[in-house]
Amino acid sequence: MNCEQCKEHLIEYIEELLEDTQADAVESHLADCPDCRKEADRMTDLRKRLIQNGKDFAKTDLEDTVFNQILRSQHLKLKKAGKIDRQIKLWRIIMNSKTTKFATVAAVILIAALGITFLKESTPIAYAVEQTVKAFQNVRFLHMIRHDDAGKVEDERWIEIGAHGRQVRYRQNTPPVLLVVEDGETTAEFYKDKKTVVLYNNKDKQYQWIGPIGAALENLRQKGRIIDDNVIYNGRIVYKILWPGLNTECLIDPDTKLPIVIGDQKMSYEQPPAYIFEIEIPQNFTVIDRRPGAEPAEEPEWLTANEDADELFHQARYALISGDNKKASELFEYVVEHQPRRNWAWYWLGKAYYELGEYELAVEKFSEVIELVDGVYAYLARGLAYKNMGMEAQSQDDFNIALPWMIRTLAEPSAGSMFEYADDPAVREGKAAPTNRQLIERMVVRLRAATGMYYGYDLNLSPQENAEAIAAWQDWYQNR
Amino acid sequence: MAETDIHYIARCLDGHPDDFRYLVRRYQTALLAHLAGQLHDKEKAEDAAQETLVRAYFNLSKLKKQKSFFSWLLGISGRVVKEQQRDRQRRTQIARSLAENRPTVGTQHDYPLARTIAQLPDSYRELILLRYYSGLSCSQISRQLDMPLGTVTKTLSRAYVMLRDLLRPQQNCQDCEVQK
Numbered sequence: 001m002n003c004e005q006c007k008e009h010l011i012e013y014i015e016e017l018l019e020d021t022q023a024d025a026v027e028s029h030l031a032d033c034p035d036c037r038k039e040a041d042r043m044t045d046l047r048k049r050l051i052q053n054g055k056d057f058a059k060t061d062l063e064d065t066v067f068n069q070i071l072r073s074q075h076l077k078l079k080k081a082g083k084i085d086r087q088i089k090l091w092r093i094i095m096n097s098k099t100t101k102f103a104t105v106a107a108v109i110l111i112a113a114l115g116i117t118f119l120k121e122s123t124p125i126a127y128a129v130e131q132t133v134k135a136f137q138n139v140r141f142l143h144m145i146r147h148d149d150a151g152k153v154e155d156e157r158w159i160e161i162g163a164h165g166r167q168v169r170y171r172q173n174t175p176p177v178l179l180v181v182e183d184g185e186t187t188a189e190f191y192k193d194k195k196t197v198v199l200y201n202n203k204d205k206q207y208q209w210i211g212p213i214g215a216a217l218e219n220l221r222q223k224g225r226i227i228d229d230n231v232i233y234n235g236r237i238v239y240k241i242l243w244p245g246l247n248t249e250c251l252i253d254p255d256t257k258l259p260i261v262i263g264d265q266k267m268s269y270e271q272p273p274a275y276i277f278e279i280e281i282p283q284n285f286t287v288i289d290r291r292p293g294a295e296p297a298e299e300p301e302w303l304t305a306n307e308d309a310d311e312l313f314h315q316a317r318y319a320l321i322s323g324d325n326k327k328a329s330e331l332f333e334y335v336v337e338h339q340p341r342r343n344w345a346w347y348w349l350g351k352a353y354y355e356l357g358e359y360e361l362a363v364e365k366f367s368e369v370i371e372l373v374d375g376v377y378a379y380l381a382r383g384l385a386y387k388n389m390g391m392e393a394q395s396q397d398d399f400n401i402a403l404p405w406m407i408r409t410l411a412e413p414s415a416g417s418m419f420e421y422a423d424d425p426a427v428r429e430g431k432a433a434p435t436n437r438q439l440i441e442r443m444v445v446r447l448r449a450a451t452g453m454y455y456g457y458d459l460n461l462s463p464q465e466n467a468e469a470i471a472a473w474q475d476w477y478q479n480r
Numbered sequence: 481m482a483e484t485d486i487h488y489i490a491r492c493l494d495g496h497p498d499d500f501r502y503l504v505r506r507y508q509t510a511l512l513a514h515l516a517g518q519l520h521d522k523e524k525a526e527d528a529a530q531e532t533l534v535r536a537y538f539n540l541s542k543l544k545k546q547k548s549f550f551s552w553l554l555g556i557s558g559r560v561v562k563e564q565q566r567d568r569q570r571r572t573q574i575a576r577s578l579a580e581n582r583p584t585v586g587t588q589h590d591y592p593l594a595r596t597i598a599q600l601p602d603s604y605r606e607l608i609l610l611r612y613y614s615g616l617s618c619s620q621i622s623r624q625l626d627m628p629l630g631t632v633t634k635t636l637s638r639a640y641v642m643l644r645d646l647l648r649p650q651q652n653c654q655d656c657e658v659q660k
Contacts, residue, residue: 054513056590058613062508130501
């Protein structure tokens with residue numbers, strides 16, 4: 001290797017990009033040539049200087065400052081747009097009315113005063129969904145409660161989250177029958193109607209609220225979005241966000257950035273009394289101990305039937321996925337008989353009947369879902385079943401409930417995830433993860449079925465053409 | 481370095497402002513060093529970098545070649561610098577500020593080097609910034625700029641030579657002062 005060749009490869013040598021043989025050649029040339037060695041030293045010094053300077057500048061972190069400024073600007077832009085509208089409207093109302101014309105001066109003063117208060121109240125508190133994710137990371141206790149229309153507790157849960165971000169202790173009270181307490185070592189299932197408690201090693205059986213909390217938060221971080229930053233809840237202005245992974249809307253406390261409402265559950269984060277996570281077995285309860293090392297005991301038939309139902313639920317889903325609707329319907333019937341609160345079993349049972357052309361039975365099963373969880377996808381399914389039965393009015397009523405979500409999916413595809421989950425049981429397995437465009441396309445198919453309208457949207461069309469189709473659907477919905 | 485710029489840009493355009501953080505994280509050091517080289521002041525450079533990034537965010541939809549996000553960013557930063565200099569001139573004409581004579585804050589930074597980088601032709605400067613201030617490897621740069629690896633190392637090599645030559649007179653001068 002001569003000097004010219006050496007210089008040509010010097011940077012690659014310093015950057016360690018050369019293959020061994022070439023690097024050896026450079027090295028042996030450098031060993032013999034003081035000029036090139038000097039050049040190499042200078043280059044290495046310069047490289048060190050560059051790296052050091054890079055490190056020095058890296059000490060400044062602009063991320064939060066930039067991000068907050070973006071949010072603030074965005075917020076101001078939105079507010080500005082909204083505020084101008086509002087003022088013009090107020091002005092028009094005042095000027096159109098003869099009786100109020102006299103009071104115009106006073107009204108203008110009032111508007112000014114309102115404007116000031118409005119600005120004060122709405123001084124942009126920069127908020128991004130990510131702040132909720134961050135706030136969640138400091139949460140140790142979750143307390144969630146759901147009431148029925150009469151104000152009675154339908155479901156109440158307490159969760160303790162450990163330092164590793166996973167659930168460590170848990171309590172779920174679902175009156176009238178089920179109470180579950182997990183103290184970290186043992187899971188106790190209390191069947192109050194049977195006066196029986198079943199004990200498991202916590203490692204063998206765990207109840208969960210939303211599965212791994214980390215994954216749910218990651219979904220929120222990636223796909224969550226602000227729907228409305230000015231919702232009044234209990235006399236306060238709160239944010240409304242969409243949490244696609246939970247298929248639900250949440251209300252966010254602007255101070256703590258934590259959800260105060262998730263779907264139909266109220267959330268709080270106080271430390272519970274000690275007994276909440278303690279397993280206390282009433283004297284008159286039969287104990288079935290399934291923890292390792294416990295004496296095997298005779299188990300009641302209802303308990304094994306319940307466990308069979310768990311297994312059959314999965315088999316039934318596979319039957320449905322593979323198109324064996326007859327088998328699916330039979331298996332799901334068994335499941336709902338033993339686990340009447342299992343909403344997805346009811347839904348897919350309805351779906352199996354729908355596919356079999358048994359629309360009346362399908363309506364009955366979808367109604368159970370609506371009764372249990374009020375799922376918007378169930379309204380669409382029931383509406384379609386009614387339609388097939390020729391019951392147009394009932395069908396329209398159901399579609400009217402489902403349509404806002406369906407239309408919303410066109411702009412925010414993740415809003416369609418729940419429909420997807422409902423229509424394709426394979427989604428549950430993580431086997432089918434539709435892309436945004438597929439979510440839209442499939443929603444358009446549902447919209448066509450429900451409305452009889454046809455606005456073209458097709459994966460094969462250009463983005464421009466598809467944007468036009470989406471706009472046409474939105475127009476139709478707004479003007480219908 | 482999990483996703484490409486194009487991915488994050490698409491996410492931002494899709495209504496996920498949070499994802500702009502990744503782009504900020506990726507380029508803030510390079511951008512700051514570049515601006516510090518032009519403005520010779522860390523605080524001014526930070527202000528300009530912040531303004532550049534915010535402006536970039538709100539104009540993402542206008543970016544045609546998404547692969548060239550960084551050079552586009554440098555372009556915006558050039559305009560921001562000009563505007564800020566103009567504003568500053570106007571202000572100093574009205575009232576000459578004492579701050580003008582204040583020593584540069586943050587003397588731990590190698591301003592002569594940053595200044596010299598700012599003098600390099602665009603393509604050389606971009607490569608130096610990406611390599612040493614954004615911490616991208618040569619092969620990552622090659623992928624990002626859609627440039628053969630050989631071209632990357634050759635350009636880098638030339639950039640080194642230019643840098644060295646541009647830095648030399650300054651060094652000599654410093655030597656002179658020491659000798660005196």
